[in-house]
Amino acid sequence: MGYSNEVIKAANNIIRERRLSAERAADLRREKIFEELPKADEFEKAIVDCGIKAGRAVVGGGDVKFELEKLKARSLALQSDLEKLLNTKGYTRRDMEPKYFCEKCNDTGYIEYENRTVMCDCLRRAMIETACAELNSHSKLSLCTFDDFSLDYYSREVEEGYPRSSYEQMCIILKYCKDYAEHFSLKSENIFMRGLTGLGKTHLSLSIANEVIKKGYGVVYISTPKLLSQLEKEQFSRYKPETSVMDTIEECDLLIIDDLGTEFSNQFSSQAVYNVFNARLLSGKPFIVNTNLSLKELEGLYTQRFISRISGEAKRLDFFGRDIRIMKSNL
Numbered sequence: 001m002g003y004s005n006e007v008i009k010a011a012n013n014i015i016r017e018r019r020l021s022a023e024r025a026a027d028l029r030r031e032k033i034f035e036e037l038p039k040a041d042e043f044e045k046a047i048v049d050c051g052i053k054a055g056r057a058v059v060g061g062g063d064v065k066f067e068l069e070k071l072k073a074r075s076l077a078l079q080s081d082l083e084k085l086l087n088t089k090g091y092t093r094r095d096m097e098p099k100y101f102c103e104k105c106n107d108t109g110y111i112e113y114e115n116r117t118v119m120c121d122c123l124r125r126a127m128i129e130t131a132c133a134e135l136n137s138h139s140k141l142s143l144c145t146f147d148d149f150s151l152d153y154y155s156r157e158v159e160e161g162y163p164r165s166s167y168e169q170m171c172i173i174l175k176y177c178k179d180y181a182e183h184f185s186l187k188s189e190n191i192f193m194r195g196l197t198g199l200g201k202t203h204l205s206l207s208i209a210n211e212v213i214k215k216g217y218g219v220v221y222i223s224t225p226k227l228l229s230q231l232e233k234e235q236f237s238r239y240k241p242e243t244s245v246m247d248t249i250e251e252c253d254l255l256i257i258d259d260l261g262t263e264f265s266n267q268f269s270s271q272a273v274y275n276v277f278n279a280r281l282l283s284g285k286p287f288i289v290n291t292n293l294s295l296k297e298l299e300g301l302y303t304q305r306f307i308s309r310i311s312g313e314a315k316r317l318d319f320f321g322r323d324i325r326i327m328k329s330n331l
Contacts, residue, residue, distance in 0.1 A: 037086070255280055
């Protein structure tokens, strides 16, 4: 996947800030340790001095091997003495060193692999999260959580034609969504939310998104009309972006598409929707899709085979009851 210069720069800034933060924290810990144990500062300076003298011995000539072995023995003895001194106050040498977010690259963003310098997974992850955040910049991701989802508006009466009350159904769905968010991984199953407007599909999918983002995953939440608008804009624009919307929705850890079937239907939209879901299914990465339409109505917009594939590859959650947004407005 290619990333724009803006995404690359922002991701590198994240990694650099992590490194600086770790080093600042280490400096503060060292200051505290040296205040409690002034002798520790002397030991550390002596250890550094051994390293400097070793460098001079290499370029200075003479019996280099003997001199290096002597300095090495001296350094090891000083390190042992320092460790013993630190232990008297419950510290270790590790407490004097930066505690980097990524131990593979020490928050540099790059590692050595097979005699090559390659990008570390932490920098790649930062790029994915940055690209997702850019695509989500105008969404309503921060508006809904599980804590502000109320079951009070759902009826406890079982209406004709339904297996249980809408209250009982929503209790089941709410528990499933909470468990899904809590245990989310790249192997999590897909979810197909279906039901009329105002029953909580958007609220719960946004709540899942917020919890998954807290775990450090890259999430894209977007409505079908907006997604298609951006894809169409890129498709027919003279200037192609370095990071495309399609790239981002393919790479993100969780894709949430709201309002499937509310877009203006034409040949481009049908093919674009197919491409999006096909890419997710092929990659094995999870998606959540919400729709107000029945399966039959969706088949009329797309194809029976396509809708059957989407719903068949996902956990189906059926929402039913009365529009709670109307009920809230009447209070």
